[in-house]
Amino acid sequence: MASLRLEAVTVRFGDRTALDAVDLDVADHEIVCVLGPSGSGKSTLLRVVAGLREPDAGRVLLDGRDQLGVATHRRGVGLMFQDHQLFPTRDVGGNVAFGLRMHGTPPEEAERRVAELLDLVGLPGARRRPVTALSGGEQQRVALARALAPRPGLLMLDEPLGQLDRSLRERLVVELRQLFRRLGTTVLAVTHDQGEAFALADRVVVMDRGRIAQTGSPVEVWQRPASEFVARFLGFTNIAPATVRGGGTADTPWGEVPVPPGTPPGPCTLLIRPAGVRQADAPGRGLPCTVTARTLRGGGSSEISLLLDPGSGPVLEASCPLRTAPEPGTTVAVAFDAGEVVVLGRDTGDGTA
Numbered sequence: 001m002a003s004l005r006l007e008a009v010t011v012r013f014g015d016r017t018a019l020d021a022v023d024l025d026v027a028d029h030e031i032v033c034v035l036g037p038s039g040s041g042k043s044t045l046l047r048v049v050a051g052l053r054e055p056d057a058g059r060v061l062l063d064g065r066d067q068l069g070v071a072t073h074r075r076g077v078g079l080m081f082q083d084h085q086l087f088p089t090r091d092v093g094g095n096v097a098f099g100l101r102m103h104g105t106p107p108e109e110a111e112r113r114v115a116e117l118l119d120l121v122g123l124p125g126a127r128r129r130p131v132t133a134l135s136g137g138e139q140q141r142v143a144l145a146r147a148l149a150p151r152p153g154l155l156m157l158d159e160p161l162g163q164l165d166r167s168l169r170e171r172l173v174v175e176l177r178q179l180f181r182r183l184g185t186t187v188l189a190v191t192h193d194q195g196e197a198f199a200l201a202d203r204v205v206v207m208d209r210g211r212i213a214q215t216g217s218p219v220e221v222w223q224r225p226a227s228e229f230v231a232r233f234l235g236f237t238n239i240a241p242a243t244v245r246g247g248g249t250a251d252t253p254w255g256e257v258p259v260p261p262g263t264p265p266g267p268c269t270l271l272i273r274p275a276g277v278r279q280a281d282a283p284g285r286g287l288p289c290t291v292t293a294r295t296l297r298g299g300g301s302s303e304i305s306l307l308l309d310p311g312s313g314p315v316l317e318a319s320c321p322l323r324t325a326p327e328p329g330t331t332v333a334v335a336f337d338a339g340e341v342v343v344l345g346r347d348t349g350d351g352t353a
């Protein structure tokens, strides 16, 4: 397996900067997922590592070796794209063996490897099936087997599960993680789906307009989004300008909100995670809000998402268990938990927000 390092990699298309001095390390055996909205530079990042595009500035190193001028097929990287790009005229075995033939693997050895890989991806005995007769999930497995066949040092996945329906995606992403763990594969994946990234990755990298906005473990990024951009991208909406006072509170459009101990005083942008918006314990206290919507989160969770209109100030999102969820149209008094309040940094775009 291999390690990857990007040093100040810049890629421009005319006057558009797709990657802006990006630094990134992927350790041997690590699974890193690059997450970001459309146009943030995710695919360009993969293309530059694969050698499909040379950087305009900066360096790409694989196992410490500068890849400048090294052709794609000599980099030892495997690529799997979102539309699978299987060859429709070849059967499953022919597709999986493709990379092996390109590498001059003798036919008997290739046969053995194909059988081994089809076992690995859960398609034993599918060698002679036409790929056009496979389901989306099966095609995805064939594409994965094909990418793994030449034992790439680094496996790169571009929206690998993009075409599949949600429940299949959720199942396959767990299988993929287990498989990569077992094989010790170094993986660089890109996706715009945070659920997929969080389920797959040891570390996520959030991109914003060609720069890294934040990097950290899925839990770190989820619990402590570094900036308003990252927080909004993750789907948080309870974000507002605030002024932190001494004594552990901040003035916000929702009134006084407790902040974590040690928060420096002054103006800032505050995020209140939905779990930190709850019904006040004491009668007559708290911010009166009207429940305007109540949605079951789905995905096997019994958590309810509530939209609360405080009359003045932005609508608040709260989450609570189904059994305690108030009905739409009712008025509730809302209190906030300091443990779910995050002071966001400014969007510096250099990951240090």
Ligand SMILES: Nc1ncnc2c1ncn2[C@@H]1O[C@H](COP(=O)(O)OP(=O)(O)OP(=O)(O)O)[C@@H](O)[C@H]1O
Binding pocket: 013, 016, 017, 018, 036, 037, 038, 039, 040, 041, 042, 043, 044, 045, 192
């Ligand atoms: N071949 C190209 N010619 C001109 N501009 C390009 C080219 N490829 C990418 N870009 C631009 O570079 C930026 C980054 O594109 P990129 O495809 O890397 O983003 P992305 O995050 O992968 O987006 P998506 O999720 O939509 O695939 C975009 O502004 C895009 O328009």
